[in-house]
Amino acid sequence: MKGGVRRIKLGSQGMEVSALGLGCMGMSAGYGPPKPEEDMIKLIHHAVNSGVTHLDTSDFYGPYTNEILIGKALKGLERGSVELATKFGIKSLDGEGEICGNPEYVRACCEDSLKRLDVDYIDLYYIHRVDPRVPIEITMGELKKLVEEGKIRYIGLSEASPSTIRRAHAVHPITAVQLEWSLWTRVPEEEVIPTCRELGIGIVPFGPLGSGFLASGPKLLEGLTDSDFRKVCVFKSPLFATITRGRTWNIIRSHSKEFMKLPRRKGVPPPSWHWRGSYTKGFDVGPIPGTTKTENLNQNIESLYVKLSPEDMLELESIASIDAFKGSRLPPTILAHSNVETPQL
Structure with a gap:
């Protein structure tokens, strides 16, 4: 137990990670301007030295800049001291053909990520979004080859449907499924989480505080730049559509007040209490709150x-x-790429 952070088995294929991971996207993208590189490298080193060794990124974050940042941070660490997770599959979230699962693209993305991260292998390689035009078996077949070649160690899926998870797992065991799971995103509890547990697949939740809304409420919007993903969500997502916006804000305000009472009795910071409580649901869960x-x-x-x-x-x-909560917090153009089905092989 390095730095006091316990280890967990993620999935049933032998991978072990720190019980708490670190989502790195916000360091480079999504939440306003990129943060100072030197500060973020220090933060990553502090995390690993404290026992938070599961680092999560994607080639889409930036794009590419977050992987480059992680690669620079890794130069000051032993390669075996971290569990490095990255993703591929999203070319763009605008226009047609933005998601790709063709074998040639899979391999090219992996090779490029290895170069940007400056490593010989990736511990956990996710399909960031499933290509609805390519049978999942085809995409998984190429990933299986990359495992056999030693370029990746374990395979993961992100925002995948139960049927896709089953079909992918039949080609090569899936180690983890990444998804949003919080008190305002509990739909995965209906089918996806039970499917993962049935198949022995680990669960990697992101967004435990609803991108900060559940902790701060409407005041979170104050001071956000126009490029901040959270501001985009408020104006374009079903959750904050005109018909539901008032109801959503009322629930968030009430929720924030209520969950503040709980940690005060325990003497711990509210945000950390919130994610901890949300994911104390089994030893197969390894959350990656970002900061x-x-x-x-x-x-x-x-x-x-x-x-x-x-x-x-x-x-x-x-x-x-x-x-x-009624409706997704994601805009329709992005939501359309989650939990999709692929053609039969």
């Missing part, structure tokens, strides 16, 4: 030591039922 601040990272680590009673969990989950 660009050392203070937030330290709070997340501290939350690993919080003991939650069954009563605590019931109280936390009662704040937002599985169908409390």
Whole structure:
């Protein structure tokens, strides 16, 4: 247990990761301008030295710049000291042909990521989004070859449907499925999570605080740049559409007040309590909350030591039922690429 952070088995194929991971996207993309490179490298080193060794990125973040950043940070670390996860598959989220799962593209993306990260292998390689035009078996076939060649060690899926997960797993065992899972995104609990557990697949949740909305409420929008993904979501997503916006904000305001009461009784920071409570649902869950601040990272680590009673969990989950929030927080153009089906082989 390095740095006091326990280890967990992710999936049933032998991969081990820190129980708490670090989502690195926000360092380079999605949440306003890129953060200072030197500061982010220091943050990554602090995370790894503290025992948070599961680093998550993608070639789409930037694009490419987040992988380059991670590659620079890795130069100051032993390669075996981290579990490095990256993704491929998204060319663009605008226009047609933005998702690609062709074998040639799979291989080219892997080779390019290896170069940007400056490593010999990738621990966990995800299909970032499934190509609806290519049978998943075709995409998985090329990934299987990359495993056999030693270029990747384990295969993952992101935002995939239960049927896609089953078909992919039949070609080569899937180690992890990455998805959004929080008190405002509980739909995965209906089918995706049970499918993963049936097949022995690990679960890697992102967005435990609903991109910050569940902790800060509407005031989060104050000061956000126009390029910040969260501002885009508010104006284009079903969750914040005109007909549901008032209801959504009311729930978020109420939710924020309610979950503040719980950590105060425990004497821990509210955000870390929230993600910890949301994902205390089994030893097959390895969340990757993102942050660009050392203070937030330290709070997340501290939350690993919080003991939650069954009563605590019931109280936390009662704040937002599985169908409390109506509609996705993602704009339709992005939502269209999640949980899609592929042609039969």
